Amino acid sequence: MDYWFTDSLPYLLNRAGVALGETFSRRIARYDVTLPMYRVLAILRQTGPKSLGELSxxxxxxxxxxxRMIGTMAKAGQVTRxxxxxxxxxxxxxxxxxxAALADELMQIAMQFERGILGxxxxxAAEELKTLLRQISQRIDRL
Amino acid sequence: MDYWFTDSLPYLLNRAGVALGETFSRRIARYDVTLPMYRVLAILRQTGPKSLGELSxxxxxxxxxxxRMIGTMAKAGQVTRxxxxxxxxxxxxxxxxxxAALADELMQIAMQFERGILGxxxxxAAEELKTLLRQISQRIDRL
DNA sequence: GCGCAAATGTTTCAGTTGCAAGTATCTACG
DNA sequence: CGTAGATACTTGCAACTGAAACATTTGCGC
Known part of the structure; x- marks a missing residue:
């Protein structure tokens, strides 16, 4: 056997991703913001207005x-359509x-969080890791 | 600004993970197996029986x-409780x-898939990437 | 310009998920 | 022993999700 599932890239990626996501979600829960909502806020904050498709x-x-998510965020006064x-x-x-104010606050938390993880x-090595992750995404999109 | 959200680890990790997961899911859809089901099959196949909690x-x-997932897999005759x-x-x-036969077939596909990605x-570098992902999971569990 | 296909979002609806409550088993302690 | 509490899983229910149907706007071919 030359293939170990628990050493496979998708498995390790999913595992790390879920763990990171759950932990960070808990950390921002008190702001009544879910993780995908935070991602939307952060992207809009740093790169300006986007269409739904682009955001998606x-x-x-x-x-x-x-x-639907944008609907609730609009009701909460965080974004406008x-x-x-x-x-x-x-x-x-x-x-x-x-x-924007909320995004700034959450991004502070995210910075600390990431520092804690990369520690x-x-x-x-961290930079290398990121580069590889970007390559993987690109490679799949082109596949 | 020294923090760029789209360069953050959780973002890149999620992006790559979702892309990988979606693509691989499509590839195994014709076997009527979802991605989490495949993970269960592969783990049971390679490491033997597990309790629900362990699998979880x-x-x-x-x-x-x-x-519930194990329920449908049991109905499909893939596992037993x-x-x-x-x-x-x-x-x-x-x-x-x-x-087990199904798991073997799917793992063949997974091997090819991973080779295609890592290409x-x-x-x-790939080994380094995996090591870093393992470190990240561990670090979060301990956090 | 006019009709029709493509692009972009929204809504609907059936199926799925996650939390909380329920059930069953085990363990420890008086 | 008997009973309180912990452990391991299952189920009920409300909320959420994704695929497909729908609505609207645009652009293309004639």
Missing amino acids: SLVSVEMSTLS IRPPENGRVVSIEITAKG DMDAA | SLVSVEMSTLS IRPPENGRVVSIEITAKG DMDAA
Whole structure:
């Protein structure tokens, strides 16, 4: 046997991802923000308005799910939906001042969290890890 | 700004994990097996019978969800639930011959899939990546 | 310009999930 | 022994999800 499932990339990736996600979710739960919501806030905050479709692929969430999520975030005053006059099909999602403030606060927590995880890990190794993860995503998209 | 969300570890990890999972799921869909089911089969196949609780933590799935999943897998004749006489609380999940054959077939696909992903990536780099992922999981469990 | 296909979101509905409560078994302690 | 508490799993129920149907807008071919 030259293949060990528990040494396979998808398994290890899923395991680490779920563990990270659960832990971080608990840490931001008191803000009444779920992890995917945080991702939306962070991306809007750092890269400006996005259409639903763009957001969907950026945060890896189904568009129908995201549509509803944006609805509740809009109700909470964190984002707004805008129909740009130049293209009535698209919905541009923009972050509000309130949402931006929240995003800033949460990103502080995320920074600390990531530092805690990478901790004493070699900085170069961490960078290498990230590069590999990016390569993997790209490779799959192209597959 | 010294923090870029889309360069953060949880984001990259989730992105790669979701992409990998979706692609592989599609590839095994014709066997009527979901990705978590495949994980259960592969683990049982390679490491022998496990209790529900053990399986739950190994495949990162809630026990209640897993309990129902094992129910449908049992109906499909892939696994059996056994109450060990020496401990009536536990349910030992064992893979059947049919399940084992299926697991073998799916693991072949998984091997090819992983080779396709890692592709021309440096073997040492891939090993390093896996080591880092293991470290991250451990570090979180201990956190 | 007009009709029709494609693009982009939203809604509906059936199926799934996760939490909390329930059940069964075991263990420890008086 | 008997009973309180812990452990391991299952089930009920409300909330959530994804696929498909729907609605709206745009752009293409004629």
